[in-house]
Amino acid sequence: MDVLANLALGFGVALTLKNLAYCFLGVLLGTLIGVLPGVGPLVTIAMLLPITFGLDPVSSLIMLAGIFYGAQYGGSTTAILVNMPGEVSSAVTAIDGYQMARQGRAGPALAAAAISSFTAGIVSTLIVAFFGPLVGKWALEFGAAEYFSLMLMGLVFSAVLAHGDMVKSLAMVAVGLLLGLVGTDVTSGLPRFSFGVPELLDGVGFTVVAVGLFAVAEIVQNLARKDGVEVFAKDVKNLMPTAADLKAIAAPTARGTALGSFFGALPGVTASVAAFSAYMLEKKIAKDPSRFGHGAIEGVAAPEAANNAAAQTHFIPTLTLGIPATAVMALMLGALSMQGIQPGPQVMTSKPELFWGLVASMFVGNVLLLLLNLPLVGVWARLTQVPYRWLFPAILVFAALGNYSLNNSAMDVYLCAGIGLLGYVFAKLECPPAPLILGYVLGPLLEENLRRALLMAEGSFGVFVQRPISLVFLGVTALLLVAMVVPALRRGRERAVEDA
Amino acid sequence: MKAGLLSNRDVLAGLLFIAIGAGSLAVSSSYAFGTVQQMGPGFFPRVLGVIIAGLGAMTLAKGLRSGEAVEGAWGWAPLAILTVALVAFGWLMEHVGMLPSVAVLTLVGARAGREFRWGEALVLAVVMMALTWAIFVAGLGLPYPLVAFAFGG
Numbered sequence: 278m279d280v281l282a283n284l285a286l287g288f289g290v291a292l293t294l295k296n297l298a299y300c301f302l303g304v305l306l307g308t309l310i311g312v313l314p315g316v317g318p319l320v321t322i323a324m325l326l327p328i329t330f331g332l333d334p335v336s337s338l339i340m341l342a343g344i345f346y347g348a349q350y351g352g353s354t355t356a357i358l359v360n361m362p363g364e365v366s367s368a369v370t371a372i373d374g375y376q377m378a379r380q381g382r383a384g385p386a387l388a389a390a391a392i393s394s395f396t397a398g399i400v401s402t403l404i405v406a407f408f409g410p411l412v413g414k415w416a417l418e419f420g421a422a423e424y425f426s427l428m429l430m431g432l433v434f435s436a437v438l439a440h441g442d443m444v445k446s447l448a449m450v451a452v453g454l455l456l457g458l459v460g461t462d463v464t465s466g467l468p469r470f471s472f473g474v475p476e477l478l479d480g481v482g483f484t485v486v487a488v489g490l491f492a493v494a495e496i497v498q499n500l501a502r503k504d505g506v507e508v509f510a511k512d513v514k515n516l517m518p519t520a521a522d523l524k525a526i527a528a529p530t531a532r533g534t535a536l537g538s539f540f541g542a543l544p545g546v547t548a549s550v551a552a553f554s555a556y557m558l559e560k561k562i563a564k565d566p567s568r569f570g571h572g573a574i575e576g577v578a579a580p581e582a583a584n585n586a587a588a589q590t591h592f593i594p595t596l597t598l599g600i601p602a603t604a605v606m607a608l609m610l611g612a613l614s615m616q617g618i619q620p621g622p623q624v625m626t627s628k629p630e631l632f633w634g635l636v637a638s639m640f641v642g643n644v645l646l647l648l649l650n651l652p653l654v655g656v657w658a659r660l661t662q663v664p665y666r667w668l669f670p671a672i673l674v675f676a677a678l679g680n681y682s683l684n685n686s687a688m689d690v691y692l693c694a695g696i697g698l699l700g701y702v703f704a705k706l707e708c709p710p711a712p713l714i715l716g717y718v719l720g721p722l723l724e725e726n727l728r729r730a731l732l733m734a735e736g737s738f739g740v741f742v743q744r745p746i747s748l749v750f751l752g753v754t755a756l757l758l759v760a761m762v763v764p765a766l767r768r769g770r771e772r773a774v775e776d777a
Numbered sequence: 778m779k780a781g782l783l784s785n786r787d788v789l790a791g792l793l794f795i796a797i798g799a800g801s802l803a804v805s806s807s808y809a810f811g812t813v814q815q816m817g818p819g820f821f822p823r824v825l826g827v828i829i830a831g832l833g834a835m836t837l838a839k840g841l842r843s844g845e846a847v848e849g850a851w852g853w854a855p856l857a858i859l860t861v862a863l864v865a866f867g868w869l870m871e872h873v874g875m876l877p878s879v880a881v882l883t884l885v886g887a888r889a890g891r892e893f894r895w896g897e898a899l900v901l902a903v904v905m906m907a908l909t910w911a912i913f914v915a916g917l918g919l920p921y922p923l924v925a926f927a928f929g930g
Binding site: 328331442444445447448451452454455458462464465467469470493496497498500501502665666667669670671673674675677678681682687688689690691693694697698701702703705706707708724727728731732735736738 | 789790809815816817818835839852855863866867870875891913919
């Protein structure tokens with residue numbers, strides 16, 4: 278294993294003019310859209326997905342990753358200036374970031390976010406480069422039974438760590454799995470749940486689900502909500518942090534990066550868990566914990582670092598195992614499958630340019646993000662003031678036309694409207710959408726591996742506990758479920774999730 | 778005070794899950810179940826159906842016990858408007874070309890907002906037509922007629 282040679286290969290791919298341009302375009306578009314209030318990374322990616330499908334797989338993934346970093350950073354900007362975090366993980370940033378903005382320290386807050394994100398991004402990308410291949414090599418030994426148990430563990434993790442009620446989250450996973458089964462069954466050739474609709478023979482399109490669930494349902498939620506926020510965009514003139522600021526954020530950034538990198542590599546653990554843990558850690562070890570919540574710069578730097586580190590190391594389980602940790606990673610995985618690539622341990626050997634090109638583009642993307650944000654922060658700040666009544670029809674148009682364009686199919690738009698409707702009802706009933714999309718992406722794989730494992734074991738469920746790796750995955754899953762049922766622990770989790 | 782059944786969050790969620798699970802069972806009952814060794818196409822959907830319905834029943838029971846109400850009002854009006862706008866867009870794309878479809882989606886969709894101003898919405902529609910033309914037709918090269926009349930065809 279020669280990481281340096283592989284990285285050289287990766288940079289060879291990422292630094293071609295074409296891929297550099299797509300990375301830049303991705304980061305720019307991601308930031309531009311992600312910074313708009315009420316538009317989180319999920320909506321941004323779901324909306325821009327169709328545009329990337331025309332590219333070759335490597336460029337498309339590089340651009341998507343760029344969109345993702347951009348949207349994340351944009352989301353932090355909105356969290357700090359408008360106190361309107363686009364996603365759960367930047368909600369932690371908003372706690373102290375918005376307070377800093379209210380005290381006229383929006384510049385240092387944004388700088389702290391940018392610098393800690395950048396540092397975390399670079400360090401955690403190195404972690405991906407070193408550990409990704411190790412995990413991949415290990416996973417090559419996995420058979421169907423191991424994969425089934427691993428996916429089950431990832432899905433249960435994602436449900437347990439999602440916001441709110443665990444039973445409902447698990448049910449959402451199962452609904453997602455079911456949705457993933459729509460279409461022609463690979464083994465028997467039988468069309469399932471297609472109700473005689475020819476467009477459904479290939480299943481419900483991936484962008485249809487993503488856009489319906491994350492763009493349409495989200496818009497309705499925003500429109501039905503009353504809001505009045507004070508925007509602190511005018512105070513942002515320059516981002517240059519003082520030496521004292523830099524000193525204050527150095528250690529929290531390092532700690533946040535470490536926590537985030539660790540959490541991100543576990544399948545099913547979201548960046549918000551990492552961000553929240555980092556925030557709590559800083560608060561606990563601070564000399565004066567009462568400053569937190571009132572504009573402590575450490576409270577911006579640590580969760581931002583954790584958030585970004587986790588966002589990068591999420592790629593380890595996603596690319597090497599084919600198990601997405603979060604809804605965003607599910608979108609990445611879905612995009613890859615649409616390109617005809619089945620992520621898994623084979624990707625690293627069969628398509629080294631894809632894996633290493635992406636890793637190299639993470640470095641490039643983080644540098645571009647920093648270069649883009651320092652001078653343009655004034656522009657981004659003004660963008661946070663765009664009223665939502667202009668934004669949502671635009672999102673709607675791009676979402677609908679993007680969906681239509683993939684198969685030139687009106688049915689896809691109708692389905693998207695239907696999924697949006699269902700998604701809104703689920704959201705009102707506090708059934709989280711992220712487990713659903715994870716289930717949807719993994720549904721066919723889970724069934725396939727279950728079928729293969731049982732076939733090879735001649736119908737004995739014992740295979741899942743006789744193979745040691747599979748047993749460990751199932752054991753951890755069982756342990757987690759039991760832990761959640763024990764009341765004392767459950768209360769702790771509820772408190773933790775609520776605060777985040 | 779406990780919420781009425783129709784505004785009880787977990788009762789509604791539980792019923793929805795039970796309906797989905799039962800639906801899955803009903804539809805997949807015609808698919809071959811196979812054996813454990815040779816899973817048929819009906820195996821996984823039926824197992825899932827039972828799991829979803831079971832978790833739904835647990836949610837329903839929790840709702841009856843705790844009685845927590847759905848938070849905030851339902852946004853039926855924006856939901857209905859957006860759904861209509863999307864369906865209209867899909868249909869129009871196949872009959873009148875891209876630009877009128879985009880205009881209709883923008884104008885109808887914008888009405889879902891709390892504030893609606895004709896002037897703004899018209900400007901927005903024009904901007905969206907220009908943008909979608911630039912990105913999807915000029916940029917991505919998709920062969921959509923800008924304006925067409927293909928009724929009954």
